[in-house]
Every structure is written in structure tokens, then in C-alpha cells.
Amino acid sequence: MSTFTPQLAGKLALITGASKGLGRAMALALAQAGATIALVSRDQAKLASVKAEVQALNGKAELFIADVRQEAQVATLEKEVTARCGPAQILINNAGINIRKNLTEFTLDEWQSVIDTNLTSVFLLCRAFVPHMRGTGYGRILNMTSIMSHISLPQRSAYSASKAALLGLTKALALELATEGVTVNGISPGPFATEMNQVLIQNPEANAQFLSSIPVGRWGKVEDIGSLALFLCSDAGSFITGTDILIDGGWCAR
């Protein structure tokens, strides 16, 4: 009987939005497989708490403060991460926000903040960190897309637009890097019980509506995401590129 125990020892994984939710869960999973984690967000205290959790698992992590919407801050991040930890072999573009309202009620600033956080940041991060992966024969880029890359709901115009475009970016970059051992994939979560969705979970009507749309009958647990990220970053993921993996409890199968 074979067991699957991915090893990422010696690898540096940069995870944006690592202060909580899915980013935190992926940080813990990859750290347990031996990767050093560069934890990125705007919240020093929350990152310090995740760093302590990683260390409690005998893992290694460093924290970096950056607003991923800002070109100059991403450029500084690349310099600081490389100086303190060396080149990143794994980049997980996970930072994201959602603003739920009807399209006609969006201000341009709100629209732009969703697009900048969920899409333009990924361009900035990939542009900064891909050069470190090129020529090494190994690299992994995971972009947190969404079921909203594939389907949509009312009040999701900016979010859906950003996540569908992110899927396009994922495919194009995968093709650019395909011969170099650098894979680029999307992970499309369905509804997970993170802070982003607390407003829905705490509203009995919305909660019931969501649960009835998830065939497995529950919200995703953050632990569900770590193993998938780990698999895609491992050698077992080397022939998987330019695609998007739904982890949605069956939502999109209906």
C-alpha cells in the first residue's frame, strides 16, 4: 500500500492573505509538509498569531506586511522576501475581498478595490516573483479563483468579474510557463465558513439558502483547502497546469 506524503522541505511558499481564513489554513498545511512560509497581509498582529501557530507545528514562517493592491508595496515585498528568505518557489495568490451589492449601487472606488485586490494584485505578484522560478525547473502558482469564476449570483458583479478574469490570467500564464516546470492553477472554493462569509452564515435566511445549494449539505471547513494546495504544490501536481479545481461540495455539479 502506498501513502501520499508530499514533501516541500527546502521550498519557500509565499501566501498572500495569510492572516486568517483559507490563507492561514494553507500556510499550516504547507508548513507541516516542510515548506518555509512567507506570510503576507496588512495585519501584523494576526500574521504574528499565524506565525506562532506554524511554529507550534515545528514549522518555519516569516511575516511580511504589504497591501497587495499597491505596486510599490509589492516591489518592496519582493525585495524583502528575497533578502530574508531567498527566492520563492511557491506563490499562493489568496488575498481577496467581496463587496455584495447591486451593480447600480457600486461606486467606482468600490468596484476598483475589488478588481485591484482580487485581480490586479495577482498580476503584480506574479510579475514580481515568476522571475525567481524561471530556469529552476520548479515553480507552483496557485490563484484563489472561486465558483464565481464559473457561475454567478446577484450582487456579485465586481467579485464575479474579478474571479472570472483571474481564471483567464491563470490559463494565459500557465501557457507562458508550461515548458519550464512552473505550473499555474486556480483553486475555486465554494462557500467556506470564513470571515468573508460570516454575514451570510449569521443571517438565518441566507444561511439556509446557501446550505440548500451545497449538495454535501455543509459549509466548507478551512481544513478542506490545505490538502488540495499541498497536492498541487507537490511533485504529483507537475502535469497539472492551466486548470482550475473546484472544491465546492458539489455546488457547480447541479
Ligand SMILES: NC(=O)c1ccc[n+]([C@@H]2O[C@H](COP(=O)([O-])OP(=O)(O)OC[C@H]3O[C@@H](n4cnc5c(N)ncnc54)[C@H](OP(=O)(O)O)[C@@H]3O)[C@@H](O)[C@H]2O)c1
Ligand atoms: N470563503 C469562501 O467561501 C471563498 C469562496 C471562493 C473564493 N474565496 C477566495 O479565497 C480567498 C481567501 O478567502 P477567505 O474566505 O479566506 O477570506 P478572508 O477570511 O476574508 O481573508 C482574506 C485575506 O485577504 C487579505 N487581504 C485582503 N485585502 C488585502 C490587501 N489589500 N492586501 C493584502 N492582503 C489583503 C486579508 O488580510 P488582512 O485583512 O490581514 O490584510 C485576509 O488575510 C479570497 O481570494 C476569496 O475570494 C473564498
